[in-house]
Amino acid sequence: MAELIFFSGTMDCGKSTLALQMDHNRSARGRRGLVFTRNDRAGQGVLSSRLGLSTAAVEAAHDTNLYAYSEAALAADPEIDYVICDEAQFLTEDQVEQLAAIVDELGVDVFAFGIATDFRTRLFPGSQRLIELADEIRVMQVETLCWCGARATHNARTVGGEMVVEGEQVVVGDVTPDEEVAYTVLCRRHHRARQAQAVPAPAIASA
Template identity: 75%
Template sequence: MPELVFFSGTMDCGKSTLALQIAHNRDARGLQGVIFTRDDRAGEGKLSSRLGLVTEAVEAPRDMDLYAYLVTQLSQGGKADYVIVDEAQFLAPEQIDQLARIVDDLGLDVFAFGITTDFRTKLFPGSQRLIELADRIEQLQVEALCWCGARATHNARTVGGEMVVEGEQVVVGDVNRPAEEIGYEVLCRRHHRRRMTSATARAGALSPDVLPVGNA
């Protein structure tokens, strides 16, 4: 049976790499897929991974009807055996409904990849709707690591190396950016709560003799 599968994880855990691998494996068997993405680091209409792999994709703006796009393509003689959606957290909730309709009405597998929560630890609307509708949710097994070596579970936005907790939910950036730019860093929950990035930790780590107090 066709499924809507949501592959989730933090930034830097290999989501886009897995999306490209799934596309490669199916293409090698003669299957043709449609790849949607939004705001990829490589630019419009691209699906890229941090390993340097990149392929063409269909940019999916917020007002695009993904179901109608597939129906039009199929009715004009095009072929689609599966659908991949990268950066799915940026989709509108109604677009996630359209993905579910692609599975149910067109009989196609849909593989969606995205992060679950933003830099404030709040659910992205697209990810929330995927959690509500997906037939299956897969947590990626490649664990991103916090600077302390613990498993990274949270995405932090940084400016000048310091973590910020206010601002627009969607600001395109990436990990390992120059310190003066808006960037992102994956942290464990403890250091996300303490707003301690790798840069601030290097600047002045807490003494092991000092215990956190209050709301730290």
């Protein structure tokens, strides 16, 4: 039986790396699949990881019908037996429904990868619908750490180096601190404190 499996975790926990590894393992054994992504840091039509690995992918735009695309691809190549969708948090609720239809009506496994919550700690609509519909939810086991050393559980956005909790839900940035818009991961305590980095200790005047 085909399944819809949602792999979720914070940023930097290896979701895209695992997606690439799953695609490689299957294609190396003669299996064929489709790879979708959306708003990847490397640009359109690319699934990339921060380790420097990448592969070509179909850009799932806001109006892309994932079911219709997969159905047409399957008609042209009946050997397709899996679909990988990275950055699945950015999908619309309808597109998640289309992923479920790929499983139920086309009999193809779908592996979706994405973060559950945004920089405000609110569920992305795509992730919420995946949680509601997935046959299985797998929490990524690679542990990410807050700057304090505690386990990171929350994603945070910084603008000009300062953490923010207001703004558009989707703004593509990176994890490098010199970017105007950047992202990091924090423990809940420091996310609640709006503290995206350690505060330097005050200088002690010498006598």
